[in-house]
Amino acid sequence: MVFSKTFGYALRGVLYVALTNEVKPRVQLEEIAIQLSVPRHFLGKVMKKLVKEGVLISIKGPYGGFSVNETTLQIPLLRLIEITGEPEEFGSCVLRLRKCNAQNPCPMHRQIETLRRQWQSLLASTKIGDLLRKDQPDFIKSIATL
Amino acid sequence: MVFSKTFGYALRGVLYVALTNEVKPRVQLEEIAIQLSVPRHFLGKVMKKLVKEGVLISIKGPYGGFSVNETTLQIPLLRLIEITGEPEEFGSCVLRLRKCNAQNPCPMHRQIETLRRQWQSLLASTKIGDLLRKDQPDFIKSIATL
DNA sequence: AGAATAAAAGACATCAAGGTCTTTAATGAG
DNA sequence: CTCATTAAAGACCTTGATGTCTTTTATTCT
Numbered sequence: 454m455v456f457s458k459t460f461g462y463a464l465r466g467v468l469y470v471a472l473t474n475e476v477k478p479r480v481q482l483e484e485i486a487i488q489l490s491v492p493r494h495f496l497g498k499v500m501k502k503l504v505k506e507g508v509l510i511s512i513k514g515p516y517g518g519f520s521v522n523e524t525t526l527q528i529p530l531l532r533l534i535e536i537t538g539e540p541e542e543f544g545s546c547v548l549r550l551r552k553c554n555a556q557n558p559c560p561m562h563r564q565i566e567t568l569r570r571q572w573q574s575l576l577a578s579t580k581i582g583d584l585l586r587k588d589q590p591d592f593i594k595s596i597a598t599l
Numbered sequence: 600m601v602f603s604k605t606f607g608y609a610l611r612g613v614l615y616v617a618l619t620n621e622v623k624p625r626v627q628l629e630e631i632a633i634q635l636s637v638p639r640h641f642l643g644k645v646m647k648k649l650v651k652e653g654v655l656i657s658i659k660g661p662y663g664g665f666s667v668n669e670t671t672l673q674i675p676l677l678r679l680i681e682i683t684g685e686p687e688e689f690g691s692c693v694l695r696l697r698k699c700n701a702q703n704p705c706p707m708h709r710q711i712e713t714l715r716r717q718w719q720s721l722l723a724s725t726k727i728g729d730l731l732r733k734d735q736p737d738f739i740k741s742i743a744t745l
Numbered sequence: 746a747g748a749a750t751a752a753a754a755g756a757c758a759t760c761a762a763g764g765t766c767t768t769t770a771a772t773g774a775g
Numbered sequence: 776c777t778c779a780t781t782a783a784a785g786a787c788c789t790t791g792a793t794g795t796c797t798t799t800t801a802t803t804c805t
Contacts (some may be wrong), residue, residue: 454600454693454715458763461695481781483608495764501783514772515780530694532666538762547600547729548676552741559741560729568714569600575710583706584694595698595705604793627751641794647753660802661750684792 460537464530464581465489465596469517470519471526471585472593479518488597492507499537506536526582534576606683608645610727611635611742616655616665616673617731618739620649625664634743645683652682672728680722 466485473480482500486493500519504511508528510520546553547569548563555560586592618623619626628646632639642692647663650657654674656666688740692699692708699705 454718455691455694456693458695464694465696490792491766494766497782498764498784504782511782512772513770513780513782516652516773517771517781519782545601547602549602549604549609550730550741551743557741560732561721561725568717568721571714572600575707575714579707584696586706595696595703597697629751638794640796644754644794645751650752657752658802659750659800661804663751663802665752733758 457532457537457539460534460539462489462491462496462585463503463533463537465491466496466500466519467503467521467525467533468503468596469593470493471581472587472596473520474521475587478573479512479520481518485519490597503520504534508533508536524543524599526580527571528581529575529577530581531576531580533581601647602680603683604689605687606680606685608635608637608642608677609683610648611637611672612646613649613654613667613727614731614742615681615739617667617727618733618742619735623664625658625666628665629739631665634739637730637742645734648682654679654682672726672731674727675723676727677719677722679727 466489469489470480473484482493485491485500486496489496496516500509500511503509505521507522508525510522510571512518512520544563546559547565548559549563554560555562586595612635614632615635616626628639628643631637631646632642635642636727646655646657649655650665652672655669658664658666676736692705693711694707696705697707701708723733732741
């Protein structure tokens with residue numbers, strides 16, 4: 454019921470980049486890792502994936518770093534979940550019963566499906582930008598260090 | 600959004616014991632493991648835990664095996680989840696944002712809390728016995744082999 | 746008591762997620 | 776062109792969930 458660490462790093466990383474992009478064109482991995490208290494090299498892997506998937510832009514070399522693109526803030530959280538690699542086993546029984554499906558539902562099946570659909574729709578309709586409270590002065594604290 | 604394999608083994612194991620207890624007083628690990636297509640020794644560990652936690656009764660030696668007790672079918676799924684060791688991090692942000700709580704909620708906070716509470720209450724109110732469809736002739740297939 | 750049976754217990758093996766360290770490639774400044 | 780800088784890539788380590796194998800303990804039957 455809680456997403457992976459990798460997902461958390463990705464989300465917070467993107468939010469940090471978006472936030473600092475208001476002030477400067479690029480942020481470096483070093484700064485992000487320190488500010489978010491996240492293992493630097495591991496974060497590097499996550500960011501690389503985000504770039505490859507078109508969520509962020511990166512530039513190598515001096516004055517390089519990460520920045521957002523036009524679509525970054527419109528990307529739904531569900532996409533981030535896919536990218537950070539939860540197989541999202543929709544369709545398989547939460548309780549790991551075999552042969553539990555719409556044709557042969559277990560007694561909880563309907564209720565579980567309803568809850569799942571609500572999750573899915575919440576995650577699909579919420580976009581990264583929806584979590585970015587630029588107005589809120591200490592928003593950075595929500596994503597930064599303890 | 601899907602529980603651990605260990606949880607699945609525990610649930611299916613208990614259901615299998617409850618089901619066969621209608622016919623014979625005890626079932627052996629061997630039979631359960633084969634019928635459920637589950638690794639025998641690993642299942643042994645899970646069953647041992649269930650016995651220690653009072654979910655099942657076990658007897659060693661010839662004609663020994665596992666059986667249910669008076670309360671087994673009244674145990675809520677939430678208890679099985681605790682026993683099979685999900686820390687159930689209620690209270691921590693699903694999105695892994697820091698400092699996201701009722702005082703300083705992220706924009707999704709309320710919706711997520713609502714969904715979580717629904718899950719919690721479903722898992723607390725559904726009892727093991729609720730999943731046991733003795734009336735349904737091929738119920739065994741739901742928990743047994745593929 | 747002794748043999749057979751079955752769970753309990755404990756020592757390892759495997760695998761994926763998460764994390765660290767080093768090397769390579771790209772880019773801008775002088 | 777060369778150098779410093781920074782992301783990308785790859786090799787390896789750690790840890791927890793899962794799985795296997797062997798030994799011990801309790802029980803029943805003869």
